[in-house]
Amino acid sequence: MATALLVMAISVFGVCVAAPSAAAAPGFTVRDTTIPGDGGTPLRARVVQPTGRGAGPFPLLVLPTPWGTPNLAYVGAAARLAYESGYVVVAYTDRGFFGSGGQIEVAGPQDIADARQVIDWALRNTPADEHRIGMAGMSYGAGISLLTAAADRRVRAVAAMSGWADLGRSIYPNQTVNRQGVEVLLDLAHLTGRPGADLRRMEADYHSDNTPDAVSLTPQRSVATKVAALNANRPAVLMANAFEDSFFAPSQMTDFFGRLTVPKQLMLSPGDHVSQELFGAAGLPNEIWDAVANWFDHYLRGLPTDLGAPVKIRSADGGGWRSFPDWASASTGALGYYLGGPGTAARVPDTAALTTRPATGWRQRIDAGRDTTADSGTAFISGVLQGWLNRPVGVWTPGVNRADAAVWAGPALATGTTVLGVPRLHLTVTPSAPTTSLFAYLYDVDAAGQGALISHQPVTLRDVTPNRPRMVDLVLEPISWDVPAGHHLELVVDTVDPRYRSASRPGSTVTFGSPENDPAWLRVPTG
Template sequence: MHAPRTLLATALASILLVSNLTLPASADSTGTGAEVAYRTIPGHGGIDLKAMVITPTGYEGPRPLLVMPAAWSTSNLLYVGAAERLAYESGYQVVSYTSRGFWDSGGEVEVAGPEDVADASMVIDWALRETDADPERIGMAGISYGAGISLLTAAADDRVRAVGAMSGWTDLAESLYTNETISYQAVELLLTSAHLTGRPGDALLEMESEYRKGNVGPVLELSPERSAMAKLDALNASGPAIMIGHAWNDGIFPASQLTDFYKAYTGPKRLMLSPGDHATSEAFGAFGLPNETWRSLTRWFDHHLRGAANGVGSEDPVRVKPNSGGDWASYPDWTSVSEHETALHLGEPKRSWTDWQRTGGLIEDEPRTGWEYQVRAGIGTTAESGTLLLSGALQQFADIPTGVALPLVDRRRAGVWTGEPHPGGTRISGAPRVRLTVTPTDTEQSLYAYLYDIDRHGIGSLVTHKPYTLRDVEPGQPASVDLRMEPVVWDVPAGHRLALVVDTRDARYTGESALGERVAFGSPAGDPSTLTVPTA
């Protein structure tokens, strides 16, 4: 239990030894370096916040200020590498601080509550008082927890004129309780790390206690206050320049809530979506290493806080990098990412001469209705969404997707539908949607939908997925499910086809399906079941 704190103390001691040394400037810098100092800053309610204060040297006049709250379970050391670059290359005054309740800061973990927002404003107050920071040029940036706090602070404190939100959230309830399904691996990771590296406050302890009982009520009650989407009116009124960087496979904060927020926000904005999992797209950049997201974020701040004529204002603000590999593509808005969409109708799963397992078709020409297909619930199949952090990182760094052997998916426990091969390939671009009629044998039933890119041997790569839980339904009665899967850009190679799998168990989530239950999939005449695929 004490090993992480020992490592932190050692790292802090090393920083303190060089806290007043001047770092060399880069070749194109107009300054001479940066000084790093470990400081104590008063936080809300009289607690102490521990911070690394990075001050550029060789720059004259007030400097633009960047405040960076640390990510969940991390310390103020997280951004020192990136902060040094921002200081000595561009002249930013940077304050990277440990969020309350974690590591060396005082207080308790409040899950981005009002206390955390008040802390951020007090850090700004301190920087304006104790450094040569310019009150008219203030920005905030962070990864994960730091991103959420940055957005929430911008909504409450109109001094914040620019924000960089990387791997953050805008709707806490949707993150942890997507379609009324608990994101088990994400919640357990957050809770475990909070106990290991911090001091959970009353709000977090209550959420945890009730969660262990199967009650998510406290999470839902506390989420609006901790969600930037609920503060949209305030953000639209003050209009800070917001840049969002996120990964397609983020297993803690799914990307769909960020695209929803981006569409609804009316101020200056930029959106970057790329392969990876939670924080893997920008983690190396935080340490000061070359990184696409941080490079774009620096240009964003340079334009909006330093007035640099670097072309940011004339560029297409939406940038996407295919999850299947390839170069960046740019668009004027999120809607333009999906130029077309194709409705594929779900046919009755049945055996054929070419497929001995029951498989339905994904058919373009006309709806296939009047069928019903029943499966056993409560037991998973080889179709899975993968492991939190690991699966997305493998996709990003090794081009190894979460896979499936479609012939091994048990048709007694899943519905499977496949389309025709794409002779010239196709690009899926946007959020696929599934409309399906289901008839459960219990009042609650969890479903998991997976969209795969399948080769001629039946080996598939997971393109996107989504959970969905039916609650308080009448057993034996049909219910309509409208499910929007997570957005993605994915290039389907020539000769490959799409496959949709729907089953009732996934290790990433806490589900409501139990052994002995059954669920039937159907396509009634008045409500045909359909997979809608957006394409570029």
């Protein structure tokens, strides 16, 4: 991912910087420099300034880089913002990476202090306007931008793309380790930078399977814990995320968005981490970066740009943008199902039914610790295939081993239906081991049994009393998905997923049930 971004940025950069010398003003200049960060730590930076627009002052945009990339990551976008809109743009390499000094602090206090020092430097050394300051970034840069806006009132607008709100929830969702995501981030850190003490401690805890201690450092690095400060500072906040993001799942962003009282906009679209805004960073036409430019033009330049609705959504399996006044308004109805017992889905052998009436008194036991053909795909790759080629994570549902997974099938849908919002699952679970992981998958299934993954969610039951029933309420990831007429929904729950670190023990079991006083159910929102 980092290599692809860098190669594209460099290739576009040659075109971008040549334009001003051949064309009449307005134009821009580009210079590389070193900016002293917190404690004097040198930060490598690329400064793009507009020319032919007078003496200024000009609105300032500060762009911290994504994890594992240098300041070239934004070279195309920075040039367009300076040339087309007259911004002073300072893109800098975060401490600990590539040519910048220091060590990787994982969006710690020194990273926020660095961003504030970059703002100070730009106000002293460029024709930047102290009253019109914005920050933008992808991934790591998005997180640092939001955290800086919570700490510094000078930041009046933010564009956070593929960012996080709750870092702990991202790497440890429902007490389940996001194994592939964590390992990709750790490998990039060692390949492109110098891990600091906190990151080395987190890595050691991760490898020793002591994840609770590893995530103890994340609240300080999560803007979800700083909502009050962000609301008090009142920057205008734009967030753009992908439904299939392997590193920062969208549920944390929708929850965070609902808590903001500042001017705000949320864009959700198909794809994986940074995949939807990647080409825009290199300067190529891109609807996410177009929205970012409009956002800053409106809030920093005072232009009457049409920002559209506060919430914009594109279905994960294709289609255009839909607009809503808020996230809650996106869901206008729901498909309510109850979970039936084994063998109740007459048209699908060895499968339970999703019914419209409560089904109670049944029990179904599966073996734990053994994988099935149902899974959430491969980090980054699966989401990119979904976003770019509309190729979802698939499974032939009749081939899912019923000894190792519970499967429920719903009735065929008479009309096309858009699943839009947050699916929720409630059922009773009796594990035979003190620690067990469960993985729930919601599929769009055609008449031949071929399923496309709509949404999923892990949960790990830790330190529970074996063989004692307990209720599990599981909130799947937000999604917009168009289910064609004639297809039906299927729910699969198993105990192993290669993307995550499963705590399920081979030889143990999990028993699902639906007590008479507490029926098991699945609620699928529609819009």
